[in-house]
Amino acid sequence: MDSETLLARISDYASRPNPYPLYAELREAGPVVWQAGGNCLIGGYHHIAALLHDPRMSADPRTRGEETQKPPFLRLDDPEHHRLRTLAMRPFGPPHTPGRVDSMRGEIDRITKELLEPFETGGQIDIVDDFAYPLPVTVICRLLGVPREDEPLFRGWSDALVAAADLKPDQDSTDTRKAGDQARIEMGGYLVNLAEQRRGQPSGDLLSALVNEPDPALRLTREELAETAVLLLIAGHETTVNLITNGVLTLLRQPEQQDLLRREPELLPRAVEELLRYEPPVHMRERIPHSDIDVAGTRIPAGTSVILVLGAGNRDPRRFQDPDRFDPTRTDTQHLGFGSGIHFCYGAPLARLEAYTALGALLPRLAEARLVQDPPPYRQNAMLRGPRHLPVQL
Amino acid sequence: MPDDLKDGRIVIVGASLAGLRAAETLREEGFTGSLTLVGDEPHAPYDRPPLSKQVLLGQATADTTELPMRRDPEAEWRLGVRATGVDRLAKRVLLEDGESLPYDRLLIATGTRARPWGNPDEAAMDGVFTLRTREDGAGLAERLAAGPERVLVIGAGFTGSEIASACREMGLQVTVAERGPAPLVGALGATLSKLAAVMQRNHGVDLRTGVTVTALTGNGAFTGAQLSDGSRVPADVCVVALGAVRNVEWLADSGLAVGPRGIACDAGCRAFDMYGIVTDDIYVAGDVSRFPHPLFGYQMLSLEHWGNAVEQAEVAAHNMVSPGALRRPHLAVPTFWSTQFGLNIKSVGVPTYSDYIVIAQGSLEARRLAMVYGYKGRVTAAVTVDMSRSLDYYKHLIETAAPFPPPPGAADRAIAADITIPSAVPDPSVLSHGPTVALTGHLPDRRLTVV
Numbered sequence: 001m002d003s004e005t006l007l008a009r010i011s012d013y014a015s016r017p018n019p020y021p022l023y024a025e026l027r028e029a030g031p032v033v034w035q036a037g038g039n040c041l042i043g044g045y046h047h048i049a050a051l052l053h054d055p056r057m058s059a060d061p062r063t064r065g066e067e068t069q070k071p072p073f074l075r076l077d078d079p080e081h082h083r084l085r086t087l088a089m090r091p092f093g094p095p096h097t098p099g100r101v102d103s104m105r106g107e108i109d110r111i112t113k114e115l116l117e118p119f120e121t122g123g124q125i126d127i128v129d130d131f132a133y134p135l136p137v138t139v140i141c142r143l144l145g146v147p148r149e150d151e152p153l154f155r156g157w158s159d160a161l162v163a164a165a166d167l168k169p170d171q172d173s174t175d176t177r178k179a180g181d182q183a184r185i186e187m188g189g190y191l192v193n194l195a196e197q198r199r200g201q202p203s204g205d206l207l208s209a210l211v212n213e214p215d216p217a218l219r220l221t222r223e224e225l226a227e228t229a230v231l232l233l234i235a236g237h238e239t240t241v242n243l244i245t246n247g248v249l250t251l252l253r254q255p256e257q258q259d260l261l262r263r264e265p266e267l268l269p270r271a272v273e274e275l276l277r278y279e280p281p282v283h284m285r286e287r288i289p290h291s292d293i294d295v296a297g298t299r300i301p302a303g304t305s306v307i308l309v310l311g312a313g314n315r316d317p318r319r320f321q322d323p324d325r326f327d328p329t330r331t332d333t334q335h336l337g338f339g340s341g342i343h344f345c346y347g348a349p350l351a352r353l354e355a356y357t358a359l360g361a362l363l364p365r366l367a368e369a370r371l372v373q374d375p376p377p378y379r380q381n382a383m384l385r386g387p388r389h390l391p392v393q394l
Numbered sequence: 395m396p397d398d399l400k401d402g403r404i405v406i407v408g409a410s411l412a413g414l415r416a417a418e419t420l421r422e423e424g425f426t427g428s429l430t431l432v433g434d435e436p437h438a439p440y441d442r443p444p445l446s447k448q449v450l451l452g453q454a455t456a457d458t459t460e461l462p463m464r465r466d467p468e469a470e471w472r473l474g475v476r477a478t479g480v481d482r483l484a485k486r487v488l489l490e491d492g493e494s495l496p497y498d499r500l501l502i503a504t505g506t507r508a509r510p511w512g513n514p515d516e517a518a519m520d521g522v523f524t525l526r527t528r529e530d531g532a533g534l535a536e537r538l539a540a541g542p543e544r545v546l547v548i549g550a551g552f553t554g555s556e557i558a559s560a561c562r563e564m565g566l567q568v569t570v571a572e573r574g575p576a577p578l579v580g581a582l583g584a585t586l587s588k589l590a591a592v593m594q595r596n597h598g599v600d601l602r603t604g605v606t607v608t609a610l611t612g613n614g615a616f617t618g619a620q621l622s623d624g625s626r627v628p629a630d631v632c633v634v635a636l637g638a639v640r641n642v643e644w645l646a647d648s649g650l651a652v653g654p655r656g657i658a659c660d661a662g663c664r665a666f667d668m669y670g671i672v673t674d675d676i677y678v679a680g681d682v683s684r685f686p687h688p689l690f691g692y693q694m695l696s697l698e699h700w701g702n703a704v705e706q707a708e709v710a711a712h713n714m715v716s717p718g719a720l721r722r723p724h725l726a727v728p729t730f731w732s733t734q735f736g737l738n739i740k741s742v743g744v745p746t747y748s749d750y751i752v753i754a755q756g757s758l759e760a761r762r763l764a765m766v767y768g769y770k771g772r773v774t775a776a777v778t779v780d781m782s783r784s785l786d787y788y789k790h791l792i793e794t795a796a797p798f799p800p801p802p803g804a805a806d807r808a809i810a811a812d813i814t815i816p817s818a819v820p821d822p823s824v825l826s827h828g829p830t831v832a833l834t835g836h837l838p839d840r841r842l843t844v845v
Contacts, residue, residue: 053786055755055764056803077805266402291803302803342783 001170003029004036007307009384011167017375019283019385022325023312030294039305042254043312045336047295052341059343061071063288064303069181070223072231089222090230092143093349101349102333104139108354111138112361119365119394120378122230122373125388131362132244133237136354140236143350144229146194147308157187158234166381167284188226191233192354195225201273206232232347240351240372242281242386244358247272249390250279252357257328262363271328272355274295276337278326283311284383285339310336368394399715401427405487405495406469408434408503408641408758409476412680412703415759416501417467421571429469430495432487433816436474436564437528443700445531446553447733450560454541456532477504480648485675499714502657503707505681506638506698511548511829516609521616522632525553537631538564545569546619546629548607550577551772551827554635555590562597569600569627571607571619573826581831582745582777584818586765589758589779593735602627606826637827638698650676655696656684661723665709678683678709679703685724689792690747690774696833699730702797725787728831730786731782737761743775743792744831750814752799754788756781756805763808764788767817768798 006029009015010022010056026033026043033041042048052056059075061068070076071387073084113130141148164173164180191207198208207229213219220228223356237291251258261267275278287306300306315323320332338345345351379388404420406413409431433439438514438646441459448454472489479488487496508524511517521542523534538545538561545561547554550572561568574580577594579587594601602621609620610632611720617735618628642652650673651658651666657677658666663685666672678685680703684694705726713721726843748767756763756779764784776788793799 050787053784053790055784055787055805055807056801058805060805079762079806082762082806145785157437289803290805293802293803341786343599348623 003033005036006033007035007039007041007167010309013378013380016378016382016385019311019382020315021317023309026309026312027241027316030298032298032300033060039307040300041307041309042295043309043316044133045313045316048308048310048336049340051287051306052285052336052339052343054293057287057295057306058286058290059287059288061288063290064305069374070227072227074231074235074343084220084224084228087218087230088210089219089346090213091206092346099355104143104350106352107142108135108139108357108360109283111135112357116365117181117359121365121368121394124391124393126283127248127392128241128245128387129389132241132358132390134250135358136237136240139350139354140187142234143236143238144233145198145203145207146191146233150190154187154190154233157183157190158238159232159320160235160386161187162381163237166383167286182226184230186231187233188223191229192226195229233336236347236350237382239281239345239347240354242384243272243275243351245354245390246279246281247275247355247359248362248366249376249387250275250373251363252369252392253374254326257326257368258363261328261359262367265360265363267328268360269352269358270330270333271360272352273333273335273337274326274328274330275355276331277314277320277333277335278316280311280335280337281384281386282337282339283385284309285343310339322359360389365394370380399717400424401674402498403428403430403496403500404501404714405430405432405497405519406501406503407432407433407487407504408501408680408682409471409473410439410503410505410680412503412505413463413501414439414461414463414467415424415505415704416532416679416707416711418464419708420623420715421465421467423712424668424713425711425715428497429467430472431467431469432472432477432489432495434474434476434477434533435527438471438473440528442526443711445528446525447560447731448463449531449535450538450557451563452535453527455523456528456535459528459531468539474781476644480642480645480650481675482649482673482676499676499677500680501677501710502682503678503680503703504641505703508634509636509639511636512611512751512804513610517634519610519616521612521613521630522610522634523558524634525639527767534631534633536593540799542566542630543629544573544629545631545633546607546627547635549618549635549637549827550574550590550594550603551580551635551637552578552600552730552734555594556732556734557633558594558599559597562599565596567600568627570594571602571605571621571627571826573604573606574820575603577601577603579820580827582739582741582765583748583767583834584820585750585751585753585758585815586777586779589761593737593761597735598786625795626786627720634779635827637683637737640696653684655694656682658684658694661686661688661725662713662721663724664713665704677710679706687744689727689795690744693747695728695831697728698754699728699831702726717739727792729785729789736782738782739777739786741775741777742785742789743767743773743815745775745777746819746831747774747818748817751797752811752814752816753808754800754811755784755804757808757810766791766800768774771798772801773798789795 073081160179160183164176195207195211202208291302338348376387376390417426439461444459449456472614476490488494508526520592544567573659577590578585606622607619642654645652657678663677665676665678684696686692709724745767754764754766762780764778773791
């Protein structure tokens with residue numbers, strides 16, 4: 001088939017359960033594969049990794065002329081990206097708060113146990129709705145300082161924002177973009193309001209830390225606070241749901257690997273890295289060159305939308321031996337599952353901890369379990385790819 | 395040599411980072427023969443970078459930096475015993491206790507030691523330290539924790555600068571004396587050395603450049619130093635950070651190509667003998683080696699880099715158990731890092747192999763930048779300050795011999811990104827401390843002397 005339609009075919013909902021043959025076609029079609037819409041796809045590991053580190057590549061949609069308000073730091077370039085990310089990192093990780101993620105270990109354990117408690121052998125559960133979604137949502141709510149019971153409220157906003165960020169080459173995206181912008185404004189207002197309630201009354205969470213920063217040079221403006229809080233709340237749960245669900249799905253499909261992990265639970269951290277390679281939660285990222293660049297002899301003009309297909313890079317046989325095999329004992333797992341370069345996943349340590357805890361606690365109960373539906377129904381989104389439901393008979 | 399390269403007797407002299415990683419790799423590659431590691435320190439292999447950072451700050455103790463083992467190398471460990479020579483005809487390593495170890499293949503990874511203060515009597519005074527070993531780190535950490543009035547650091551290379559940084563972080567008064575014009579100038583050139591000087595002074599270091607220490611004074615215990623400008627620095631602790639000396643004396647009669655910059659070897663880590671003939675049973679890895687690098691004009695590089703020790707050890711071990719056609723060259727692009735005065739400095743390539751530089755991203759004012767070094771119109775090195783995630787991009791430019799200055803387009807491109815300035819790397823003999831990267835072949839810049 002014509003390689004010009006690859007993005008359309010990848011985005012097609014029918015491809016969601018297994019996009020990997022299309023990714024192989026993409027890698028075969030060349031290092032840079034032009035699409036009918038004028039954008040291009042890149043699916044080779046080494047080219048993706050190089051472009052993620054290339055300071056000429058912009059993450060900002062305004063670089064290709066999109067008229068939009070200033071995005072959160074995920075889609076900003078340095079030095080502004082660096083300033084905002086560093087400020088957001090101060091209450092979350094090293095060097096200023098090195099113990100934050102580790103201190104959440106006990107709580108994540110407890111939430112996991114509580115969620116697993118009602119599961120009965122022989123019963124049917126939905127891994128997504130009953131486990132993989134509530135866990136990270138509860139954790140991110142605690143971390144940020146958002147009331148858990150407001151979940152129905154922010155879930156709607158989150159859905160609209162994630163839909164707006166997806167790549168849909170065939171459809172007119174004006175309406176979803178508008179809905180996304182509206183959701184962003186409402187969700188930002190909601191979170192800033194929560195933060196304001198903590199001004200002068202520190203409560204130990206991130207919203208409180210961000211609003212109570214004593215040094216004026218290190219404070220976020222109201223708009224920056226809104227953007228950052230929205231980003232953290234969404235990124236903090238949308239992706240981890242996929243990671244945990246993909247993990248359960250992969251293990252149920254491969255009972256021998258499941259047995260191995262039950263016998264040798266110390267392999268679990270390595271298995272999570274392999275999972276991030278084999279079934280990453282984020283499959284594509286867009287970058288736009290600030291100036292004309294050259295990739296393996298192909299000129300890509302400034303302003304072009306360049307889609308880096310992380311999911312294809314992770315299965316590149318030029319980088320990984322036997323790439324289509326899920327192997328929890330694999331030691332060479334330098335995957336693109338968290339991206340790379342300056343935008344490397346901010347929440348990676350938390351995501352890893354949640355995934356170890358969730359899969360570790362679930363493993364003993366999966367021995368007799370089976371998939372009710374394979375493949376399971378997937379979410380619409382091609383970029384943040386994962387099952388919408390994962391019914392399992394315990 | 396037995397026909398089967400996976401069998402036989404291998405001796406590794408040097409039980410630090412390179413020795414350990416080589417031993418692990420040998421087993422990883424399926425070597426089933428006997429393996430002996432000889433080390434003159436009485437400890438299992440340990441990590442040295444924390445000794446000038448976390449250990450001095452009291453965040454870790456010197457006895458906790460043991461290197462994690464990737465796998466059990468199933469080796470016989472001869473620790474606390476010095477090797478005194480090699481009999482290449484008999485194929486034996488001679489030990490100081492009179493014993494000798496037969497080998498089929500030998501790996502030399504004896505590394506470096508701290509260059510001692512020139513006057514042994516002054517060096518022996520209480521309060522005078524060098525920093526290389528675990529004992530050095532423990533002793534200096536204890537002395538700093540006791541809260542001395544002032545610390546004198548002689549030499550503003552990476553080690554000296556990191557020690558000064560740790561002292562200031564602990565609130566101690568510190569004077570740094572450097573014979574060159576600024577800290578780190580030998581490794582990074584004039585522009586970044588000016589930033590390093592500003593950082594030191596902003597952090598309260600009493601930085602004296604263009605001076606030498608002419609005498610350490612004290613009556614049994616160190617009380618101060620005389621400088622060449624006639625001034626005197628009263629201090630109760632002195633750290634001599636004058637660079638490193640390669641541990642090659644034990645090979646003086648071996649007939650190998652041994653000199654002050656190390657043991658010369660080929661791209662496959664095989665040692666040369668003194669006639670320039672390559673051996674096939676003696677390999678070299680880590681700080682003690684000098685090896686040719688195609689990216690830097692095939693000059694012989696001597697590196698004191700953690701990453702090089704690991705990578706070269708892996709290549710050497712692979713080649714020791716592989717037939718000729720399957721051997722690999724050691725082509726890794728040199729990299730190193732340093733943390734000091736709140737800055738994270740990382741380097742890729744060989745900054746001293748340069749004639750011009752540009753600031754490609756960020757700025758000196760922001761204390762966050764990427765500086766690119768070029769030689770005769772191609773990129774040869776880059777140094778980032780608090781911008782390490784850009785490093786891989788520049789590494790790729792070095793590996794592909796990309797034109798210098800690098801192409802424009804970075805979002806945080808410096809205003810002057812296309813204005814090249816001379817790199818101004820001084821003659822290493824000007825510095826108090828030795829170079830951490832030495833180019834020892836034909837040198838590109840007349841300001842450098844052939845050594």
